[in-house]
Amino acid sequence: MEWLTSGLRRDICVLLYGEERRAQSLKSALEARYDRRVKPDRFYGALDSLEKNGYVEKHVEGLEDVYSLTDAGAESVETQFEWMKERVET
Template sequence: MEWLTSGLRRDICVLLYGDERRAQQLKSDLETHYDRRVPPERFYGALEQLESKGFVEKRVDGLEDLYSLTDGGRTGVEAQFEWMAERVE
């Protein structure tokens, strides 16, 4: 799936699988995983792309945005996982 050719977009979707997260927590979790800073414009650009393609949805909770996967996003993560599992086994 072309939407997962970007490692950052793929990893955002993996972190959102089965969970809803605030943008800042999502960014912090990615930075911990990568062991480096993710520039805000790159992070928010990836989120916007995922949202515009219909893989991620945003809802406002007070002053913060919460992100979660759509059904299409979950299907994409599951397909990616299956593809990787076939090659790693």
């Protein structure tokens, strides 16, 4: 699960779990979570990597890119959650 080595990629997938989001909404949610600006090149690089590796898919609505998790992305978030839950409970 190399995609999890990046907290940004992992957090993008967590925010997309169970819903789709426009790119700007997703970036704003990350910035609110981190309480700091996320550089656009870093943000879009993470999205491109997730899409390339099959965890995220993109479609266009009007002028905006809209992202959602693939089944592989959702499964990876669930696996990460279970691992974290086990670690916190012990």
